[in-house]
Amino acid sequence: MHLHHTDPVISDIIPPAASRSDGRPRPLRIGLGGPVGSGKTATVAALCRRLRDTLSIAVVTNDIYTREDAEALLRQAVLPPERITAVETGACPHTAIRDDISANLEAVEDLQERIGSLDLILIESGGDNLTATFSKGLVDHQIFLIDVAGGDDIPRKGGPGVTTADLLVINKTDLAPHVGADLDAMERDAESARGSLPVVLTSVRADHGIDPIADWVCRRLAEQATARA
Numbered sequence: 001m002h003l004h005h006t007d008p009v010i011s012d013i014i015p016p017a018a019s020r021s022d023g024r025p026r027p028l029r030i031g032l033g034g035p036v037g038s039g040k041t042a043t044v045a046a047l048c049r050r051l052r053d054t055l056s057i058a059v060v061t062n063d064i065y066t067r068e069d070a071e072a073l074l075r076q077a078v079l080p081p082e083r084i085t086a087v088e089t090g091a092c093p094h095t096a097i098r099d100d101i102s103a104n105l106e107a108v109e110d111l112q113e114r115i116g117s118l119d120l121i122l123i124e125s126g127g128d129n130l131t132a133t134f135s136k137g138l139v140d141h142q143i144f145l146i147d148v149a150g151g152d153d154i155p156r157k158g159g160p161g162v163t164t165a166d167l168l169v170i171n172k173t174d175l176a177p178h179v180g181a182d183l184d185a186m187e188r189d190a191e192s193a194r195g196s197l198p199v200v201l202t203s204v205r206a207d208h209g210i211d212p213i214a215d216w217v218c219r220r221l222a223e224q225a226t227a228r229a
């Protein structure tokens with residue numbers, strides 16, 4: 001299923017955080033994973049810009065040895081600094097999001113205590129390979145990002161990120177002509193690997209394709225609100 005941005009923006013129907021009463025349930029947690037350099041930080045930044053006026057958002061970044069992704073988000077001022085936390089994962093980024101999630105859970109709890117009223121926490125994994133997935137104990141939903149420059153055969157190769165993530169993003173479509181990638185084949189292969197799970201093609205740097213991702217996030221929030229009603 002290809003996501004198109006034709007429906008009303010669901011964020012329009014979610015009341016802003018400030019107008020909701022407190023005693024609120026825990027914020028929705030969405031993980032963003034995918035290979036090194038596929039555009040996870042750029043997507044987190046774009047989502048924050050798109051949704052920060054509607055939702056109360058915080059971000060946890062996972063880097064292997066540094067705090068670079070958090071610093072990039074801070075430099076771009078996508079959110080106030082107290083809403084961005086970095087976890088240094090050491091050698092194995094997938095361990096910190098799948099096997100021993102304690103450092104990430106602690107970061108999430110710290111943010112909840114510090115900010116108080118959060119709707120959404122975006123958790124960006126360190127760049128890894130096609131097998132990295134998030135523990136369901138850490139996130140409610142996961143987005144997997146691959147990029148066109150990584151090779152147009154990646155959707156065909158599969159792997160749990162490509163086949164089972166709740167949303168697959170194929171980023172850097174602007175590079176397709178330069179790297180000889182066949183976007184139609186990528187989309188077709190992704191859709192056949194994923195059944196009814198959605199796929200969206202983006203060029204995040206050109207701000208193209210962010211609206212369908214933002215709408216998808218807002219739908220998950222709306223579902224969460226309905227489930228609790």
Ligand SMILES: Nc1nc2c(ncn2[C@@H]2O[C@H](COP(=O)(O)OP(=O)(O)OP(=O)(O)O)[C@@H](O)[C@H]2O)c(=O)[nH]1
Nearest residue numbers: 035036037038039040041042126127172203204205
């Ligand atoms: N051409 C192009 N470049 C992009 C796009 N999205 C991101 N980039 C660039 O790709 C590089 C990597 O992007 P990031 O957002 O840092 O990727 P990442 O997945 O967070 O990287 P790691 O955290 O190192 O795994 C940066 O130089 C971005 O500017 C895009 O849509 N098109």
